[in-house]
Amino acid sequence: MGQARKIATWAVVIFVLYTIITSPVRAADLVQVGFTGISHAAKAFGTFMSNLIK
Incomplete structure (x- = not known):
């Protein structure tokens, strides 16, 4: 389970970096x-909290 989480984390990081590099304006x-x-x-x-106090 820990290995799958580590792989998923790296995949997300790589995807975010790829998105920023290829399309910085969109990012x-x-x-x-x-x-x-x-x-x-x-x-x-x-x-909402202010209205609760009133």
Whole structure:
């Protein structure tokens, strides 16, 4: 099981590096979308918690 996890981790790392090298603009767009999603989720969570206090 540990060997399969190690192989899967390396496969993901290689895929990410390949994607960044072959299409850096697209990779940057995907990172931006990810951070935007995280930002919106954090803002919604903060709003929810603020409304619970009121």
